[in-house]
């Protein structure tokens with residue numbers, strides 16, 4: 117759902133006639149486009165200015181501009197928003213133009229941009245253009261390079277984009293609170309020559325973490341380490357869009373990190389190359405092949421790969437970051453027989469369920485009653501059962517038949533017959549002999565104990 121709010125703030129002008137109206141029009145702010153749905157909007161081609169291939173912001177959108185005398189004018193509105201993190205959970209966040217993260221700003225190397233920032237929060241803010249080369253006074257550090265933007269006021273930033281790259285924007289005012297509340301967005305500078313750095317599909321997301329107690333909706337902004345919601349573009353699995361591509365496509369994924377810890381982003385299937393950092397594009401000869409790239413706090417990484425058909429997991433490799441909020445205080449009960457205790461507890465707490473005796477995978481299957489407005493510890497159904505995931509997890513879905521410009525979910529991969537791991541059912545399923553293994557009575561394990569004694 118897109119709706120539009122126009123701000124008729126006319127710098128004190130009174131509309132008295134045609135001449136006054138046109139002067140007022142000249143002073144009028146560009147329309148602030150609002151988009152509050154977490155549905156990804158397929159990027160439109162740029163309506164004017166230099167051509168570029170737009171990025172696809174997962175569960176997000178790009179901010180339209182108004183071209184005025186050769187300057188691209190954008191309008192960001194800092195404001196409280198409600199963001200659905202995944203079906204079943206909505207969070208009270210702060211963001212821009214109806215969403216958290218705010219809309220992606222896309223422009224081209226050499227462009228002059230003028231960005232109006234209207235503050236509709238109850239406290240002051242600023243916008244820092246993280247990684248963008250700007251004149252010092254446009255750097256957005258409240259108190260250092262500019263006065264803060266008070267509530268209800270509009271400030272204007274203006275600069276020329278000097279280098280192509282992937283950057284971010286976020287407040288540099290009451291940062292702990294404002295970033296913990298979701299104020300961030302992506303700032304993409306495309307190369308002047310559209311043939312440079314070209315790929316077939318170009319995805320982008322920024323990572324955020326939230327501490328929202330089960331049943332609550334507003335993040336605890338003083339939290340320093342114990343976050344329980346690990347989000348890409350303020351969405352968690354299974355609410356994160358798949359990354360859809362056609363077999364053979366050159367695919368780029370741009371990942372920014374504005375959380376409080378690093379995230380090793382791991383992709384299954386094709387190996388990728390790290391092609392971009394905050395500082396710009398890595399020369400071809402200096403790119404290195406990878407299957408995991410660590411994205412540190414405040415960093416951005418762009419990776420590229422040639423798409424191979426399949427459903428390939430892409431996720432943070434910190435296993436707690438692919439978990440939902442209901443896990444972090446669970447005791448380890450592996451190997452504990454809970455039957456006697458749970459019978460006694462069930463007399464007092466009718467809904468009580470014992471769990472975890474054999475591991476946690478039963479959490480994904482059981483329909484444990486959850487408080488309102490939270491998400492299970494692990495969830496998501498695949499073609500072969502529960503995925504047992506949450507948080508920072510999505511799927512790169514590559515098919516032969518995907519049409520250019522189509523980002524719709526193609527469903528689950530149909531594996532060619534005989535290519536799926538399955539139960540071994542042959543009759544002669546005796547274990548194969550291992551040639552170099554010593555006889556069992558000779559298999560003595562020598563252990564060096566800390567005190568220096570040797571035992572076995």
Ligand SMILES: [Cu+2]
Pocket residue numbers: 346378379380432433434437508
């Ligand atoms: Cu992580």
